[in-house]
Amino acid sequence: MEATQYWLGVDGGGTGTRVVLADARGVELGHALGGASGLALGVSRAWAAIEAACAQAFESAGLTLDWAHSALGCGLAGVNNRDWLAEFVASAPKLAALDVQSDAYTTLLGAHGGEPGVVVAVGTGSIAAVLDRDGSSNVAGGYGFPSGDEASGAWLGLHAVVHAQRALDGRVRPDAFSDALLARMGAGDRDGLVVWLCEANQTAYAALAPVVLDHRTHPVAAALLAQAGRDIAQLVDALDASGQLPVALCGGLAAPLAEYVPDSHRARLRAPLADSAHGALTLARRANAAAAQGSGGAA
Template identity: 30%
Template sequence: MPTNNKTYFLGIDGGGSKCKAIIVSEDNKVLGTGVSGPANPIHGFEQATHSITESALLALDDAKLDDVKLCDLVAGVGLAGVNLPVLFEQMSAWQHPFRAMFLTTDLLIACLGAHQGQDGAVMISGTGSCGFSYVDETPFIVGAHGFPHGDKGSGAWIGLQATKNVLLSLDGLIAPTSLSEDILNHTQAKDAVSLVEAIAGKPATYYAKLASYVFKRANEGDAIAKAIILEGAQYLSQVAKRLSQQNPPRISIIGGLSSFIVPWLEQDVQASLSEPVFPPEMGSVLFAQQQLANATH
């Protein structure tokens, strides 16, 4: 136990590619941060728990709190994948090393962080995409169906559309554009067969890396790139309007593509957006604080 009897909070944002951790004081000052590997339990319970623990240890080390150990931390843990009941139960049963652990979805912590623990809605456009609102303690999800069957307007979806269009151009069905050249150079492919070989079986993160080419060419006026971005942005605009029907006080867009996609959204949607206040890992801390307060009353 810390010699000063203070409570320290751990905030975890665990996704499919990395796990972010922060150590926060009682007055919400961030003392340390840490990043480790994937923490979506759908890809393995052992991997997820290892990443959570490792990122927490890294954050503790960064905070330089010599008298504080994992067993002293009140942890808020937001994870991708635990919207599936079987994974939520599995993670809830984990013999974790913390003083207490409050588990929830990555969507809820993103929303709580963006709106400082208050009601609101978020659109997420990163490797994947979805919409989520939390109003009057009622969660509401749009999308979140995963890649490749969902995640429209995400980096992975944009990259996949780019490769599909390049294949059409290589077959002589549509005219090639500058985007075609970018994708072929990136994949080191010379024809349709070698392109398919290069992209076959690749995960969402691979396709998401192609999105930067599409945005670059779209901004230069490339017809195919513009069509892809406009289709993705139109979908996200529809998501925003669906979320608005839940009457959230605020709506924000977060994720690695957010700053790139916003200018392509419908004007009224752009005007309705508020800047997110905190990142998702702070949302985990706010969630833990709320749950701890509820448990002690």
């Protein structure tokens, strides 16, 4: 086995990819942002986005992407689908080591520094995870769009669209909120909206979440945001019925949704120590150590 020179931590979701590059001592060398790499969008697309972002991270450090001497840790949305995960691992380039876990797990590693705690990740999708005091881990939610991912950007967008539909055909009075939703979708009439709906995926619906937040005082938007807060509390309770563990709200919607978490749970919120990409960097380090011992490292 060739000597590992670099660790790469990748956080991949339905909206974007974040990469942290470090040397074999753990000294951070570069960072990058890239396109979506959640597995629901396709394994080929995921690898293309990850490779582009990793190349950018190397470039930011004045280096050239070097898969063969890199240990790669990935926290990806969609790995709970075992077929997607198997295809992703089988499609990997030649690496010094590889470990692929859910983005919930890498978020958990980053948020609490490997210590016991709960995370609720709310971005394009959503999922919650816990690391118990005995070292065991479990998840709640994360069943995916459109049936799951409560409190996520895609969930907010999916439900907000209903208001735009009703306003467009006169079931409710058109207002600034419905107008803003239709403008974001580029739909000026019923036919245009139907075209958008037929083509929309999780990422497209998540792009409507900022419109919901911009109109948070509107009764429909306010009700959606309040429900999102209750859903976050329910995810926490499912993983920590005792109510004793610290909770980190993570992801792109963490800051705006924190105020909607019920008072009973908001007091337990703490800022994450690090992000999912840094949690994935921990995976890369562990995978490299395992590979060095001859025990593999791929998920």
